[in-house]
Amino acid sequence: MQGTIQNREGFLNTIAERLGRQRKQSVNKPEWNDQPQFDVYKGATQDQLLDRFKQACEPVHTEVRETSVSELPNQLKETIMDYGSGSIVIGKDQRFVDFGLMPTLKPFDVHEWDIQLGQENIDKAAQANIGISFSDISLAESGTTVFLSDKHKARSINLLPYCSIVIVAKSTLVPRITQAMRIIDQRVKAGETIEPYINMISGPSNSADIEMNLVVGVHGPVKVVYLLVRDC
DSSP states (O other): OOOOSSSSHHHHHHHHHTTTSSSSSOOOOOOOOOOOOGTTTTTTTTTHHHHHHHHHHTTTTOOOEETTTTTHHHHHHHHHHTTTEEEEEEEEOOOHHHHHHHHHHSSSSEOOOOOOGGGHHHHHHHHOSSSEEESSEETTTTTTEEEEEEESSSSSHHSSSSSSEEEGGGGEEEEHHHHHHHHHHHHHHHOOOOOOOOEOOOOOOOOOOTTTTTEESSSSSOOOEEEEEEOO
């Protein structure tokens, strides 16, 4: 719904007056002399980022299985079987076709997200044993997968099933969240319409709020496995 802003000018003028200065109509982003956030893993190769990504997955209880592009269909089938098969939910994502995964999924009970079905999609995801998705950007520092979710690749696929299988292409690896935000910022500056919500997931859901005792699987997937695809 398109809303209206009431009394904005008077409100902002009052704040500027109380601060004892003229109201600023525009602000230029400062260029900081020191930007240490860009120095972390600066110059690291994709192989080095891959090693760091795998190391980061260990403490967050995420299994990593490496594979090649050609072996990905077989590895996906094996992983689905290892995690109990059952009902599966996937997004309407061209990458399933590009990586040749649709024939692999055909024998299983798979629900592909369909915006025409509305709430039924969410119900299917909540009942699913496995959700399968692709990481759009992958953060080596923390073992985090970034999902640029839209109406065809909803966040329910990552968050509601018991197990989440995430396909992580090596080419999507960047050092840390700094680079992920720069990628998104560059898209915005280029005039692109970015996805309506961005999710960053680091392993299965967990909480250590009670006396720092780690409890895994409290409000999301209980099991998370990354299929690391050596595509570069």
